[in-house]
Amino acid sequence: QQPVQSPQAVILREGEDAVINCSSSKALYSVHWYRQKHGEAPVFLMILLKGGEQKGHEKISASFNEKKQQSSLYLTASQLSYSGTYFCGTDIGDYKLSFGAGTTVTVRA
Amino acid sequence: DTAVSQTPKYLVTQMGNDKSIKCEQNLGHDTMYWYKQDSKKFLKIMFSYNNKELIINETVPNRFSPKSPDKAHLNLHINSLELGDSAVYFCASSQGLETGQPQHFGDGTRLSIL
Numbered sequence: 721q722q723p724v725q726s727p728q729a730v731i732l733r734e735g736e737d738a739v740i741n742c743s744s745s746k747a748l749y750s751v752h753w754y755r756q757k758h759g760e761a762p763v764f765l766m767i768l769l770k771g772g773e774q775k776g777h778e779k780i781s782a783s784f785n786e787k788k789q790q791s792s793l794y795l796t797a798s799q800l801s802y803s804g805t806y807f808c809g810t811d812i813g814d815y816k817l818s819f820g821a822g823t824t825v826t827v828r829a
Numbered sequence: 830d831t832a833v834s835q836t837p838k839y840l841v842t843q844m845g846n847d848k849s850i851k852c853e854q855n856l857g858h859d860t861m862y863w864y865k866q867d868s869k870k871f872l873k874i875m876f877s878y879n880n881k882e883l884i885i886n887e888t889v890p891n892r893f894s895p896k897s898p899d900k901a902h903l904n905l906h907i908n909s910l911e912l913g914d915s916a917v918y919f920c921a922s923s924q925g926l927e928t929g930q931p932q933h934f935g936d937g938t939r940l941s942i943l
Binding site: 749750769770805811822 | 862869870871872873874877884885887919926928929931932933934935936937
């Protein structure tokens, strides 16, 4: 049930773009994205709902392909503050999130 | 004001001991969770409560016993601690069980078993 995230890690220079993918073997009700910095708690970034609604508050965008049971998170014009581990959490309607193994993003000056 | 607070932040203890972790949220949320994050950063749900009622119990050894005295608090008691229990334990809360509710995490409790 755990979604598959790719890549495992990515290194960027400031200003570069990256895409993180999240894939599920089951039909999804929603996909959540969180970022965790070292030694800190995961912080909510965005939710993508079945039907296309999107909720978030960061300057980071995402897409949700319900048919393919996939979501992608787009880091555009990356900043140093984007460094951290990004997790997708998938909701298959069983009242819980299953998290991927995470993608570690390192942004260098 | 901290939205989801956990105590203690660090817990170092010996195998076989019993310990508790406390969690409180001031967001007015109905649902609270316990997660375990291992050394490889894998974040796995252990339990969830909705309005003090146990909703999810994810094949966790029965040495782990959650308790929710009210919907703002969810504590975790662990008996007979084992080496494999070493991890970071996160408490989280959300508005409800419905799809599309973001979860808010506490800062975590780093448990080390000697």
